[in-house]
Amino acid sequence: MLRRTEPTPNKPLPPIKPQAGARHSGASSPVPPSAAPNAVAGGKPGAALQQQHQQQDAGLPTEKLPLPMLASFGVVSAVLLLLGFALATAERRAAAAALVQAASDRWFALLWTVLAPAVHGRTSGFKAELGLAGLAGNVLEIGPGLGANAPLLDPAAITHLTLVEPNRFMTARLNATLVARGFKPSQLTFVTKPLQDAAADAAQGSFDAVFGTLVLCSVPPSQLFVALETIYGWLRPGAPFVFLEHIASPHGSVARTVQEVVAPVFHTCGGGCNTRQDTETAIKALPWAVDIVGRQEGIQTVIWGRATKPSGLLAPGSLYKFIRRMF
Protein backbone atom coordinates (compact mmCIF):
# COMPACT_ATOMS: atom_id res chain seq x y z
CA MET A 1 0.00 0.00 0.00
CA LEU A 2 1.13 3.55 -0.79
CA ARG A 3 1.71 5.69 2.24
CA ARG A 4 0.34 9.22 1.72
CA THR A 5 3.02 11.90 2.17
CA GLU A 6 1.89 15.48 2.93
CA PRO A 7 4.12 18.01 1.04
CA THR A 8 5.41 21.07 2.81
CA PRO A 9 5.01 24.36 0.85
CA ASN A 10 8.69 25.40 0.64
CA LYS A 11 10.36 22.02 0.65
CA PRO A 12 9.69 19.91 -2.44
CA LEU A 13 9.89 16.18 -1.95
CA PRO A 14 12.80 14.28 -3.52
CA PRO A 15 11.94 12.46 -6.77
CA ILE A 16 10.75 8.89 -6.30
CA LYS A 17 12.90 6.22 -7.90
CA PRO A 18 11.06 3.19 -9.32
CA GLN A 19 12.10 -0.16 -7.83
CA ALA A 20 14.54 -2.35 -9.76
CA GLY A 21 12.69 -4.89 -11.86
CA ALA A 22 9.47 -2.86 -11.93
CA ARG A 23 7.97 -2.28 -15.39
CA HIS A 24 5.37 0.15 -16.67
CA SER A 25 3.11 -2.64 -17.87
CA GLY A 26 1.34 -4.32 -14.99
CA ALA A 27 0.34 -7.37 -17.02
CA SER A 28 3.86 -8.75 -17.43
CA SER A 29 5.41 -7.34 -14.27
CA PRO A 30 7.69 -9.87 -12.53
CA VAL A 31 6.89 -8.08 -9.23
CA PRO A 32 3.33 -8.42 -7.94
CA PRO A 33 1.66 -5.00 -7.46
CA SER A 34 1.29 -5.53 -3.72
CA ALA A 35 5.06 -6.22 -3.45
CA ALA A 36 6.19 -2.96 -5.14
CA PRO A 37 6.52 -0.06 -2.64
CA ASN A 38 5.23 2.52 -5.19
CA ALA A 39 2.30 0.44 -6.34
CA VAL A 40 -1.34 1.25 -5.61
CA ALA A 41 -3.39 -1.85 -4.91
CA GLY A 42 -4.98 -3.08 -8.14
CA GLY A 43 -3.30 -0.23 -10.20
CA LYS A 44 -0.10 0.24 -12.20
CA PRO A 45 3.26 1.25 -10.71
CA GLY A 46 3.54 4.13 -13.27
CA ALA A 47 0.18 5.53 -12.18
CA ALA A 48 1.40 5.55 -8.56
CA LEU A 49 4.46 7.60 -9.57
CA GLN A 50 2.30 10.06 -11.53
CA GLN A 51 -0.10 10.46 -8.62
CA GLN A 52 2.74 11.15 -6.22
CA HIS A 53 4.33 13.74 -8.55
CA GLN A 54 0.96 15.49 -8.81
CA GLN A 55 0.82 15.68 -5.06
CA GLN A 56 4.32 17.18 -5.01
CA ASP A 57 3.42 19.74 -7.71
CA ALA A 58 0.39 20.82 -5.71
CA GLY A 59 2.73 21.87 -2.94
CA LEU A 60 5.03 24.04 -5.11
CA PRO A 61 4.90 27.80 -4.59
CA THR A 62 3.12 29.64 -7.50
CA GLU A 63 4.09 33.11 -8.80
CA LYS A 64 1.38 35.68 -9.56
CA LEU A 65 1.19 36.38 -13.36
CA PRO A 66 1.13 40.05 -14.43
CA LEU A 67 -2.17 39.70 -16.32
CA PRO A 68 -2.43 43.14 -18.02
CA MET A 69 1.11 42.77 -19.39
CA LEU A 70 0.38 39.25 -20.57
CA ALA A 71 -2.88 40.35 -22.22
CA SER A 72 -1.30 43.29 -24.09
CA PHE A 73 1.56 41.03 -25.21
CA GLY A 74 -1.03 38.57 -26.53
CA VAL A 75 -2.99 41.27 -28.36
CA VAL A 76 0.13 42.76 -29.98
CA SER A 77 1.38 39.33 -31.10
CA ALA A 78 -2.05 38.45 -32.49
CA VAL A 79 -2.22 41.71 -34.46
CA LEU A 80 1.31 41.22 -35.84
CA LEU A 81 0.52 37.61 -36.73
CA LEU A 82 -2.70 38.56 -38.50
CA LEU A 83 -0.95 41.38 -40.40
CA GLY A 84 1.86 39.08 -41.50
CA PHE A 85 -0.63 36.41 -42.50
CA ALA A 86 -2.72 38.88 -44.51
CA LEU A 87 0.34 40.23 -46.37
CA ALA A 88 1.73 36.77 -47.09
CA THR A 89 -1.67 35.62 -48.29
CA ALA A 90 -2.00 38.55 -50.72
CA GLU A 91 1.44 37.80 -52.14
CA ARG A 92 0.72 34.10 -52.38
CA ARG A 93 -2.64 34.82 -54.00
CA ALA A 94 -0.99 37.04 -56.64
CA ALA A 95 1.70 34.41 -57.33
CA ALA A 96 -0.92 31.66 -57.62
CA ALA A 97 -3.06 33.80 -59.97
CA ALA A 98 -0.03 34.49 -62.20
CA LEU A 99 0.75 30.75 -62.35
CA VAL A 100 -2.84 29.86 -63.25
CA GLN A 101 -2.93 32.60 -65.94
CA ALA A 102 0.35 31.36 -67.47
CA ALA A 103 -0.90 27.76 -67.52
CA SER A 104 -4.21 28.86 -69.07
CA ASP A 105 -2.41 30.97 -71.74
CA ARG A 106 -0.06 28.10 -72.63
CA TRP A 107 -2.98 25.69 -72.88
CA PHE A 108 -5.03 28.06 -75.06
CA ALA A 109 -2.06 28.73 -77.39
CA LEU A 110 -1.85 24.96 -77.95
CA LEU A 111 -5.61 24.54 -78.35
CA TRP A 112 -5.86 27.43 -80.81
CA THR A 113 -3.06 25.91 -82.94
CA VAL A 114 -5.44 23.00 -83.52
CA LEU A 115 -8.74 24.94 -83.77
CA ALA A 116 -7.75 28.13 -85.65
CA PRO A 117 -7.58 26.65 -89.18
CA ALA A 118 -11.12 25.22 -88.90
CA VAL A 119 -12.55 28.39 -87.34
CA HIS A 120 -10.83 30.57 -89.92
CA GLY A 121 -12.15 28.31 -92.70
CA ARG A 122 -15.73 28.76 -91.47
CA THR A 123 -15.45 32.54 -91.10
CA SER A 124 -13.22 33.50 -94.05
CA GLY A 125 -16.27 34.36 -96.19
CA PHE A 126 -17.49 36.81 -93.51
CA LYS A 127 -14.00 38.28 -93.21
CA ALA A 128 -13.91 38.83 -96.98
CA GLU A 129 -17.07 40.95 -96.66
CA LEU A 130 -15.30 43.09 -94.08
CA GLY A 131 -12.61 44.06 -96.60
CA LEU A 132 -9.58 43.41 -94.37
CA ALA A 133 -7.43 43.37 -97.54
CA GLY A 134 -8.31 47.04 -98.09
CA LEU A 135 -7.05 48.25 -94.70
CA ALA A 136 -4.28 50.84 -95.14
CA GLY A 137 -2.07 53.24 -93.19
CA ASN A 138 -1.58 52.95 -89.44
CA VAL A 139 -3.54 49.85 -88.38
CA LEU A 140 -4.04 48.05 -85.03
CA GLU A 141 -5.27 44.48 -84.55
CA ILE A 142 -6.72 43.37 -81.21
CA GLY A 143 -6.17 39.73 -80.15
CA PRO A 144 -4.46 38.55 -83.34
CA GLY A 145 -3.68 35.15 -81.78
CA LEU A 146 -1.44 33.08 -84.05
CA GLY A 147 -1.95 35.38 -87.04
CA ALA A 148 -4.99 33.84 -88.76
CA ASN A 149 -5.79 37.21 -90.36
CA ALA A 150 -2.25 37.90 -91.61
CA PRO A 151 -2.84 36.34 -95.08
CA LEU A 152 -5.77 38.77 -95.58
CA LEU A 153 -3.68 41.90 -94.96
CA ASP A 154 -1.70 43.94 -97.49
CA PRO A 155 1.81 44.71 -96.14
CA ALA A 156 2.32 47.24 -98.94
CA ALA A 157 -0.75 49.27 -97.93
CA ILE A 158 -0.29 49.04 -94.17
CA THR A 159 2.49 51.41 -93.13
CA HIS A 160 2.53 50.18 -89.53
CA LEU A 161 0.73 47.35 -87.75
CA THR A 162 0.31 47.31 -83.94
CA LEU A 163 -0.69 43.96 -82.42
CA VAL A 164 -2.33 43.91 -78.98
CA GLU A 165 -2.02 40.27 -77.90
CA PRO A 166 -1.85 39.45 -74.15
CA ASN A 167 -0.95 35.77 -74.64
CA ARG A 168 2.87 35.73 -74.76
CA PHE A 169 2.84 32.07 -75.85
CA MET A 170 1.37 33.19 -79.18
CA THR A 171 3.64 36.09 -80.10
CA ALA A 172 6.59 34.10 -81.60
CA ARG A 173 4.33 32.29 -84.06
CA LEU A 174 2.35 35.48 -84.75
CA ASN A 175 5.56 37.33 -85.60
CA ALA A 176 6.75 34.50 -87.88
CA THR A 177 3.39 34.44 -89.71
CA LEU A 178 3.42 38.21 -90.30
CA VAL A 179 7.03 38.20 -91.51
CA ALA A 180 6.21 35.28 -93.84
CA ARG A 181 3.30 37.40 -95.16
CA GLY A 182 5.80 40.13 -96.10
CA PHE A 183 5.75 42.51 -93.13
CA LYS A 184 9.14 43.91 -92.14
CA PRO A 185 9.97 43.73 -88.40
CA SER A 186 10.22 47.56 -88.43
CA GLN A 187 6.54 47.70 -89.51
CA LEU A 188 5.39 45.77 -86.44
CA THR A 189 4.79 46.73 -82.79
CA PHE A 190 3.69 44.11 -80.23
CA VAL A 191 1.81 45.04 -77.06
CA THR A 192 1.60 42.05 -74.71
CA LYS A 193 -1.37 43.27 -72.63
CA PRO A 194 -5.15 42.93 -72.60
CA LEU A 195 -6.54 45.74 -74.73
CA GLN A 196 -8.52 47.23 -71.85
CA ASP A 197 -5.18 47.87 -70.06
CA ALA A 198 -3.33 49.12 -73.15
CA ALA A 199 -4.91 52.53 -73.85
CA ALA A 200 -1.63 54.33 -73.14
CA ASP A 201 0.48 51.89 -75.19
CA ALA A 202 -0.71 53.28 -78.52
CA ALA A 203 -1.25 56.92 -79.48
CA GLN A 204 -4.78 58.30 -79.07
CA GLY A 205 -6.63 59.29 -82.24
CA SER A 206 -3.82 58.00 -84.47
CA PHE A 207 -5.13 54.81 -86.13
CA ASP A 208 -6.68 54.61 -89.60
CA ALA A 209 -8.35 51.33 -88.61
CA VAL A 210 -8.62 48.98 -85.64
CA PHE A 211 -9.82 45.44 -86.27
CA GLY A 212 -10.31 42.15 -84.44
CA THR A 213 -11.93 38.76 -84.96
CA LEU A 214 -13.38 36.62 -82.14
CA VAL A 215 -11.68 38.62 -79.39
CA LEU A 216 -14.25 40.64 -77.42
CA CYS A 217 -15.84 37.46 -76.02
CA SER A 218 -12.67 36.98 -73.94
CA VAL A 219 -12.74 40.43 -72.32
CA PRO A 220 -14.23 40.18 -68.78
CA PRO A 221 -17.84 41.51 -68.98
CA SER A 222 -17.12 44.22 -66.41
CA GLN A 223 -14.32 45.55 -68.64
CA LEU A 224 -16.00 45.23 -72.03
CA PHE A 225 -17.09 48.84 -72.13
CA VAL A 226 -13.60 50.05 -71.14
CA ALA A 227 -12.13 47.84 -73.89
CA LEU A 228 -14.45 49.38 -76.49
CA GLU A 229 -13.72 52.89 -75.23
CA THR A 230 -10.02 52.10 -75.59
CA ILE A 231 -10.55 51.16 -79.24
CA TYR A 232 -12.65 54.28 -79.73
CA GLY A 233 -9.86 56.39 -78.25
CA TRP A 234 -7.21 54.90 -80.59
CA LEU A 235 -9.18 55.67 -83.76
CA ARG A 236 -8.73 58.94 -85.59
CA PRO A 237 -12.03 60.70 -86.37
CA GLY A 238 -13.74 59.02 -89.33
CA ALA A 239 -11.81 55.73 -88.92
CA PRO A 240 -13.53 52.34 -88.51
CA PHE A 241 -13.38 49.56 -85.94
CA VAL A 242 -13.83 46.40 -88.03
CA PHE A 243 -15.10 43.38 -86.10
CA LEU A 244 -16.31 39.80 -86.29
CA GLU A 245 -17.65 38.42 -82.99
CA HIS A 246 -19.88 35.70 -81.64
CA ILE A 247 -22.60 37.10 -79.43
CA ALA A 248 -25.16 36.10 -76.80
CA SER A 249 -28.53 34.93 -78.17
CA PRO A 250 -31.80 36.32 -76.73
CA HIS A 251 -32.86 35.05 -73.29
CA GLY A 252 -35.23 32.08 -73.47
CA SER A 253 -34.01 30.83 -76.87
CA VAL A 254 -32.65 27.29 -77.29
CA ALA A 255 -29.32 28.76 -78.40
CA ARG A 256 -29.10 30.83 -75.21
CA THR A 257 -29.84 27.78 -73.04
CA VAL A 258 -26.98 25.92 -74.73
CA GLN A 259 -24.72 28.96 -74.27
CA GLU A 260 -25.58 29.05 -70.56
CA VAL A 261 -24.83 25.32 -70.14
CA VAL A 262 -21.47 25.31 -71.94
CA ALA A 263 -20.32 28.69 -70.57
CA PRO A 264 -18.27 27.37 -67.60
CA VAL A 265 -16.38 24.87 -69.77
CA PHE A 266 -15.67 27.42 -72.52
CA HIS A 267 -14.56 29.99 -69.98
CA THR A 268 -12.17 27.57 -68.24
CA CYS A 269 -10.78 25.75 -71.26
CA GLY A 270 -11.25 28.37 -73.99
CA GLY A 271 -8.99 31.22 -72.92
CA GLY A 272 -11.74 33.01 -70.97
CA CYS A 273 -14.27 32.90 -73.85
CA ASN A 274 -17.74 33.97 -72.66
CA THR A 275 -20.46 32.36 -74.80
CA ARG A 276 -23.01 34.81 -73.27
CA GLN A 277 -21.12 38.05 -73.94
CA ASP A 278 -23.55 40.75 -75.06
CA THR A 279 -21.01 42.31 -77.42
CA GLU A 280 -23.54 43.70 -79.90
CA THR A 281 -25.28 45.82 -77.24
CA ALA A 282 -21.92 46.98 -75.89
CA ILE A 283 -20.68 48.03 -79.35
CA LYS A 284 -23.93 49.92 -80.02
CA ALA A 285 -23.61 51.84 -76.73
CA LEU A 286 -20.66 53.86 -77.97
CA PRO A 287 -21.04 57.07 -79.96
CA TRP A 288 -19.91 55.72 -83.33
CA ALA A 289 -21.92 54.76 -86.41
CA VAL A 290 -22.47 50.99 -86.26
CA ASP A 291 -23.03 49.03 -89.44
CA ILE A 292 -23.74 45.30 -88.92
CA VAL A 293 -22.72 43.94 -92.32
CA GLY A 294 -23.75 40.33 -91.67
CA ARG A 295 -25.23 38.00 -89.09
CA GLN A 296 -25.30 34.21 -88.95
CA GLU A 297 -27.80 32.81 -86.49
CA GLY A 298 -27.01 29.53 -84.79
CA ILE A 299 -26.10 27.93 -81.50
CA GLN A 300 -23.38 30.56 -81.51
CA THR A 301 -24.62 33.60 -83.45
CA VAL A 302 -21.89 35.52 -85.27
CA ILE A 303 -22.03 39.16 -86.35
CA TRP A 304 -19.56 41.12 -88.46
CA GLY A 305 -19.44 44.80 -89.26
CA ARG A 306 -17.91 48.22 -88.79
CA ALA A 307 -18.24 50.94 -86.17
CA THR A 308 -16.99 54.25 -87.53
CA LYS A 309 -15.87 57.04 -85.24
CA PRO A 310 -17.63 60.27 -86.12
CA SER A 311 -15.58 62.95 -87.84
CA GLY A 312 -16.89 65.58 -85.45
CA LEU A 313 -18.74 65.61 -82.15
CA LEU A 314 -21.90 66.78 -83.93
CA ALA A 315 -22.00 63.87 -86.41
CA PRO A 316 -25.55 62.39 -86.65
CA GLY A 317 -26.48 60.43 -83.53
CA SER A 318 -23.08 60.65 -81.88
CA LEU A 319 -23.84 63.53 -79.51
CA TYR A 320 -27.11 61.88 -78.41
CA LYS A 321 -25.38 58.53 -77.73
CA PHE A 322 -22.53 60.24 -75.93
CA ILE A 323 -24.90 62.14 -73.60
CA ARG A 324 -27.04 59.02 -73.02
CA ARG A 325 -23.91 57.10 -71.99
CA MET A 326 -22.98 59.74 -69.46
CA PHE A 327 -26.29 59.61 -67.58
Ligand SMILES: C[S@@+](CC[C@H](N)C(=O)[O-])C[C@H]1O[C@@H](n2cnc3c(N)ncnc32)[C@H](O)[C@@H]1O
Ligand atom coordinates in the same frame (compact mmCIF):
# COMPACT_ATOMS: atom_id res chain seq x y z
C1 LIG B 1 -10.33 33.04 -80.11
S1 LIG B 1 -8.78 33.74 -80.24
C2 LIG B 1 -8.88 34.57 -81.84
C3 LIG B 1 -7.53 34.83 -82.43
C4 LIG B 1 -7.58 35.50 -83.81
N1 LIG B 1 -8.17 36.81 -83.73
C5 LIG B 1 -8.30 34.63 -84.80
O1 LIG B 1 -9.35 35.03 -85.30
O2 LIG B 1 -7.80 33.55 -85.04
C6 LIG B 1 -8.90 35.08 -79.08
C7 LIG B 1 -7.64 35.91 -79.01
O3 LIG B 1 -7.89 37.07 -78.24
C8 LIG B 1 -6.86 37.25 -77.30
N2 LIG B 1 -7.40 37.98 -76.16
C9 LIG B 1 -8.07 37.49 -75.10
N3 LIG B 1 -8.40 38.48 -74.26
C10 LIG B 1 -7.94 39.62 -74.80
C11 LIG B 1 -7.95 40.97 -74.38
N4 LIG B 1 -8.52 41.34 -73.23
N5 LIG B 1 -7.35 41.89 -75.17
C12 LIG B 1 -6.78 41.52 -76.34
N6 LIG B 1 -6.72 40.25 -76.77
C13 LIG B 1 -7.30 39.31 -76.01
C14 LIG B 1 -6.41 35.84 -76.97
O4 LIG B 1 -5.13 35.80 -76.41
C15 LIG B 1 -6.50 35.17 -78.31
O5 LIG B 1 -5.33 35.36 -79.05
